[in-house]
Amino acid sequence: MTKEELIIPENRVYGKPSLMNDTPMHYCPGCSHGLVHKIIAEVIEEMGIEEDTIAICPVGCAVFAYRYLNVDWIEASHGRAPACASAVNRLWPNKLTFTYQGDGDMACIGTGESIHAMNRGENIAMIFINNAIYGMTGGQMAPTTLMGMKTATCPYGRQADLHGYPLHITDIAATLQGTCYVTRQAVNTVPNIRKAKKAIRQAFENAMNKRGCSLVEIVSTCASGWKKTPEQANQWMEENMFPYYPLGDLKNTVQ
Numbered sequence: 001m002t003k004e005e006l007i008i009p010e011n012r013v014y015g016k017p018s019l020m021n022d023t024p025m026h027y028c029p030g031c032s033h034g035l036v037h038k039i040i041a042e043v044i045e046e047m048g049i050e051e052d053t054i055a056i057c058p059v060g061c062a063v064f065a066y067r068y069l070n071v072d073w074i075e076a077s078h079g080r081a082p083a084c085a086s087a088v089n090r091l092w093p094n095k096l097t098f099t100y101q102g103d104g105d106m107a108c109i110g111t112g113e114s115i116h117a118m119n120r121g122e123n124i125a126m127i128f129i130n131n132a133i134y135g136m137t138g139g140q141m142a143p144t145t146l147m148g149m150k151t152a153t154c155p156y157g158r159q160a161d162l163h164g165y166p167l168h169i170t171d172i173a174a175t176l177q178g179t180c181y182v183t184r185q186a187v188n189t190v191p192n193i194r195k196a197k198k199a200i201r202q203a204f205e206n207a208m209n210k211r212g213c214s215l216v217e218i219v220s221t222c223a224s225g226w227k228k229t230p231e232q233a234n235q236w237m238e239e240n241m242f243p244y245y246p247l248g249d250l251k252n253t254v255q
């Protein structure tokens with residue numbers, strides 16, 4: 001069956017998108033990163049922009065994203081993906097440019113770059129994996145760590161007087177004039193995976209149509225960092241993360 005025939009809905013068989021290569025992923029069981037990679041690959045394939053995509057990967061667990069999807073990638077230094085994406089998109093305005101960042105990368109070391117890229121209305125899409133922790137470096141507290149949540153650097157739980165409050169960077173993004181689409185999604189169930197995929201497609205279309213900056217937050221699990229099994233991590237996310245980071249669109253100027 002040719003690739004064209006495969007994307008006709010009635011011919012479609014469950015499988016790996018052709019953009020995903022056979023490199024074994026380094027992600028832990030139950031991690032959201034792999035699922036999000038897959039839906040990004042599907043969207044790029046469905047939009048037919050495999051040769052017209054430049055992705056910027058972060059420092060964090062997704063540092064090796066460039067190994068798994070066969071598009072052009074640039075590896076930015078920690079937090080600098082939005083600055084890098086801004087330059088790329090100004091040089092190649094007809095390419096899809098997107099960043100892929102964790103909460104430590106986007107909402108801590110890269111807060112300045114993220115907010116200013118969004119505020120400038122760069123024609124880029126930003127995919128933001130919020131697992132409320134620094135996964136890669138051993139589970140330290142992130143700006144998005146919940147109140148009371150235990151991490152390697154707040155073993156008694158996050159306390160306001162010591163650590164301050166969780167940063168709602170997605171809510172801040174929605175207030176910026178340069179953003180056209182800001183949404184919060186998850187990949188914990190099949191319906192949510194479908195919604196997240198639709199959101200990523202919308203963000204990519206906005207970027208290609210030069211409508212401004214889109215931010216897609218994916219509320220995510222980090223089973224290893226949270227010291228839980230994959231099932232427990234999904235349940236913990238539903239019970240604790242979703243009330244604090246409710247799913248849905250925060251801003252959509254495009255409808």
Ligand SMILES: Cc1ncc(C[n+]2csc(CCOP(=O)(O)OP(=O)(O)O)c2C)c(N)n1
Nearest residue numbers: 059060061078102103104105133134135136
């Ligand atoms: C300049 C710099 N500071 C700190 C680090 C250490 N470091 C690597 S990844 C990371 C945080 C990653 O967390 P996040 O962005 O949430 O991604 P995750 O691993 O959770 O997906 C940190 C602090 C670094 N590599 N470079």
Ligand SMILES: [Mg+2]
Nearest residue numbers: 102103133135
């Ligand atoms: Mg993280």
